[in-house]
Amino acid sequence: MEGAPQKNGNDKILLAYSGGLDTSVAIHWLKEKHGCEVVTVTVDVGQSDDLKDAMRRAKSIGASRAWVIDAKKEFVEDYVLPALKANSLYEGNYPLGTAIARPLMVKKLVEMAKRLDAKTIAHGCTGKGNDQVRFEVSIMALAPEMDILAPTRDWKMTREEEIDYAKQFNIPIPVSVDKPYSIDESIWGRAIECGVLEDAWVEPPEDIFEWTKGIDKSPDTPEYVEIGFVQGKPVSLNGTQMTLLDLIEKVNEIAGNHGVGRIDHIENRLVGIKSREVYEAPAAIVLIKAHQDLESLVMAKDLLHYKKMVEQHYADLVYNGLWFSPLKEALDAFIEKTQEFVTGTVKLKLFKGSAVIVGRESPYSLYSTSLSTYAKGDEFDHSAAKGFIYVWGLPLKVGSIVKNGANGSGVANGSAVNEESVSTSK
Numbered sequence: 245m246e247g248a249p250q251k252n253g254n255d256k257i258l259l260a261y262s263g264g265l266d267t268s269v270a271i272h273w274l275k276e277k278h279g280c281e282v283v284t285v286t287v288d289v290g291q292s293d294d295l296k297d298a299m300r301r302a303k304s305i306g307a308s309r310a311w312v313i314d315a316k317k318e319f320v321e322d323y324v325l326p327a328l329k330a331n332s333l334y335e336g337n338y339p340l341g342t343a344i345a346r347p348l349m350v351k352k353l354v355e356m357a358k359r360l361d362a363k364t365i366a367h368g369c370t371g372k373g374n375d376q377v378r379f380e381v382s383i384m385a386l387a388p389e390m391d392i393l394a395p396t397r398d399w400k401m402t403r404e405e406e407i408d409y410a411k412q413f414n415i416p417i418p419v420s421v422d423k424p425y426s427i428d429e430s431i432w433g434r435a436i437e438c439g440v441l442e443d444a445w446v447e448p449p450e451d452i453f454e455w456t457k458g459i460d461k462s463p464d465t466p467e468y469v470e471i472g473f474v475q476g477k478p479v480s481l482n483g484t485q486m487t488l489l490d491l492i493e494k495v496n497e498i499a500g501n502h503g504v505g506r507i508d509h510i511e512n513r514l515v516g517i518k519s520r521e522v523y524e525a526p527a528a529i530v531l532i533k534a535h536q537d538l539e540s541l542v543m544a545k546d547l548l549h550y551k552k553m554v555e556q557h558y559a560d561l562v563y564n565g566l567w568f569s570p571l572k573e574a575l576d577a578f579i580e581k582t583q584e585f586v587t588g589t590v591k592l593k594l595f596k597g598s599a600v601i602v603g604r605e606s607p608y609s610l611y612s613t614s615l616s617t618y619a620k621g622d623e624f625d626h627s628a629a630k631g632f633i634y635v636w637g638l639p640l641k642v643g644s645i646v647k648n649g650a651n652g653s654g655v656a657n658g659s660a661v662n663e664e665s666v667s668t669s670k
């Protein structure tokens with residue numbers, strides 16, 4: 245592979261800055277290697293870090309300017325909500341808190357690059373992860389003219405060497421060798437990697453978790469929450485209307501307090517590696533569960549089943565960096581149409597790490613007690629079942645007769661079964 249192109253001194257490099265180890269080292273490294281101005285952009289998608297502090301840090305390391313863009317509202321409305329409507333869980337587990345934040349970061353970076361007349365965007369992703377793909381493919385979709393730099397991929401330092409580099413140049417960093425985790429956050433979840441977690445057998449140590457309580461520390465009494473939806477969008481919590489942003493923040497707090505939303509799984513990265521991933525995503529887990537349940541109540545069976553296939557495809561393509569693709573856009577249109585009647589309320593019980601659905605209601609409920617009841621008031625026509633089963637089972641009956649003969653013992657295909665070969669274990 246060719247190395248990164250050398251920039252000329254008049255150019256400006258816009259660096260997507262998280263405030264973590266990789267991007268902090270990158271500010272210094274890019275300036276040294278390319279001899280040009282480095283401007284950092286930090287996009288606030290609800291990470292709990294002190295981003296003002298990150299901004300100051302960027303400047304102290306050598307960024308000529310450091311921007312923080314509050315994109316929380318846009319993130320929840322335009323990225324989290326579509327993912328929620330699609331019940332997005334990659335490989336059935338991961339709610340995509342990192343994967344959906346990257347396209348928005350790129351959108352903001354591209355806007356800023358155009359404003360500042362910069363022709364190069366840099367990111368701090370390594371060569372082994374998915375985020376490099378998401379960043380670069382999104383840049384290619386939104387600003388194909390832009391040059392892309394990936395210093396962390398080019399410099400070939402180990403994490404320990406990076407820490408040494410940071411020490412050598414007095415770069416302030418939030419990691420130490422005994423807590424060497426790589427952490428990524430958005431309001432939709434917190435991802436924790438590296439350190440002891442790389443051993444898939446080792447239980448995640450309690451101190452990696454910040455949004456969720458351990459079972460032993462969570463309350464001894466359950467808590468009920470009611471999530472109100474209008475056309476697939478959560479609009480109220482326990483009867484109080486609120487913005488999606490406030491609602492997600494509150495549910496993160498309430499469910500996290502009960503230890504809900506911890507995920508530990510082996511994940512298949514796009515780049516071919518299996519990795520052990522640990523997440524905390526209390527609101528994502530609660531809201532996706534509630535949303536799925538409401539859909540079960542209001543959606544026709546064939547639509548519901550078809551949507552589940554679309555959902556898996558959707559999660560895969562978002563995970564794989566194709567947020568700004570024509571297919572993703574078309575699937576969004578399909579999913580939006582399915583949300584027409586996803587209005588109602590779901591009740592959940594949060595207790596010791598679990599979020600269990602205990603009730604649901606909707607003006608569009610297709611659930612009918614008079615059809616489902618086994619008690620008085622049953623309106624289901626039992627006699628109709630007989631004819632239905634006759635028709636439903638007919639192809640199987642015909643098939644069986646052809647194979648085994650009308651009385652079940654003869655064989656139409658020639659491999660006759662004689663009495664001796666039918667052994668009985670007496």
Ligand code: ARG
Nearest residue numbers: 342343374426427428435437
């Ligand atoms: N495995 C997840 C993903 O690919 C999370 C990545 C988190 N990134 C990080 N730097 N810790 O979306």
